[in-house]
Amino acid sequence: MNIVAATDFSTRSNRALRQAGLLARSPDATLHLVHVVDEDQPAELIRIEEREAQRVLVEQIASMPELQNVQCYPIVVKGHPFDGILRAAAAADADLVVMGAHRKQFLRDIFTGTTIERVIRGGRYPVLMVNNEAQRRYERALVPVDMSDTSADAIRVGLSTGLLTQGATTILHAFSPMTKARLVRSGASAAVISGYVDSERLKATEELRKFLVANKLGTQRWSLQVGEGGPMQVITRAVSERQPDMLVMGTHGRSGLVRALIGSVTEEVLRSLSVDVLVVPPAGSERTMSNPLIGTDPKA
Numbered sequence: 342m343n344i345v346a347a348t349d350f351s352t353r354s355n356r357a358l359r360q361a362g363l364l365a366r367s368p369d370a371t372l373h374l375v376h377v378v379d380e381d382q383p384a385e386l387i388r389i390e391e392r393e394a395q396r397v398l399v400e401q402i403a404s405m406p407e408l409q410n411v412q413c414y415p416i417v418v419k420g421h422p423f424d425g426i427l428r429a430a431a432a433a434d435a436d437l438v439v440m441g442a443h444r445k446q447f448l449r450d451i452f453t454g455t456t457i458e459r460v461i462r463g464g465r466y467p468v469l470m471v472n473n474e475a476q477r478r479y480e481r482a483l484v485p486v487d488m489s490d491t492s493a494d495a496i497r498v499g500l501s502t503g504l505l506t507q508g509a510t511t512i513l514h515a516f517s518p519m520t521k522a523r524l525v526r527s528g529a530s531a532a533v534i535s536g537y538v539d540s541e542r543l544k545a546t547e548e549l550r551k552f553l554v555a556n557k558l559g560t561q562r563w564s565l566q567v568g569e570g571g572p573m574q575v576i577t578r579a580v581s582e583r584q585p586d587m588l589v590m591g592t593h594g595r596s597g598l599v600r601a602l603i604g605s606v607t608e609e610v611l612r613s614l615s616v617d618v619l620v621v622p623p624a625g626s627e628r629t630m631s632n633p634l635i636g637t638d639p640k641a
Contacts, residue, residue: 342502345373345466346439347426350397353441355405359475360617361439362407364504372408373433374398375416377425391417407475423459430466437502438468442611458608461592461620467498470611470618476586479617482510483585485576485606488548491591493556495621499589504619511564511583512553515575516545542567572606580614587617 346361348354358374365372376394378387398415402408418425430438440457461468482505486492496512499505518541524534545567550560568575580588592607607620 342367342370342436343373343433344370344437344439345375345426345430345433345435347375347377347422347429347460348398348401348441349376349422350394351441353471355401355441356474357439357441357469357471358401358405359407360469360471362405362409362411362413363475363477364437364439364502365411365413367503371412371414371433373414373416373429373435374402375418375426375429377422378417378419379421380419387419391419422456423463426456426460427464427466430460430464435466438464438466440468440470442470442472455611458611461607461622465622465624467502467619467621469504470620472615472617473586478506479504479587480506480509481583481585482506482587482589483513483576483579483583484510484589485513485515485572485579486549486552486591487572488514488552489591491621491623493552493558494624495589495591495619496556496558498621499619502619504587505589508562510562511566511579511585512549513566513568513575513579514545514549515568515570515572516541517571518542518569538569542569573609576606576610577614580616585616587619588614589619589621591621591623 342365344361344365346358348358361372364370376398378390378394380387394417395415398417402413402415416429418429420428426438426440438460440460442457457468457470460466482499484496484499484505486496496505518538521534521538524537546565549565549567553560553563566579568579570578576588588610590607590610592605611618611620
């Protein structure tokens, strides 16, 4: 597996590097550590920053315990952060991009998004946003699904990367009982309303089982949970109750000003929940590549 871990040398990025190192412990894994130097500055300053960044990357590879006995390649590129990361991911033919949670600048983010959101939008690479301290394995994963192809793809990627394990994953689906408000307005008893909601929950659970079977994902390996309410409300409640160490979500890849203004459930999760999140773009998203990069292994 080819893993690209992006770093700006912050504490947040160091957590991501450590997690990426643990994920790259398998013999067939390769880890590319990427730092992007801002190209909107004088050429001499760019050269100085490139040399310094290369030195720090090599130093981190030598000193960070999680990177020991891992095949690591330091890569320094010029450009805007999200573009440089995407070019590095393309050159490495990445199976996974690992990034730390970035500081948010509210007004700018409304229109352009954080670096991690722009990487997710701009590529077709699964992106793991690391919020917490590194851990060898994710023991409790939560996978919110809307029963779309994108949700099925997210589960498949979670399995193929080894981030999802059988028996330790909850598949979550939000449902809204459409007639509940009408029953309340008509003065129906609490028992009638509760019975209606329970019947809708059973229907939603059965639909979830059919969705998993139709996508050849089975039902035995997962714990299934169906929650009443809007998607973000249900996800937030489930995170509070189950305390997962990772969420796995698909994104529908909307773009443009409408998306920037109204956002998406995935983006809201990235911005508001303090849990590691694996985000999987839609299958078939365009992968762009320019200026192929070649890293050198300081251990070779």
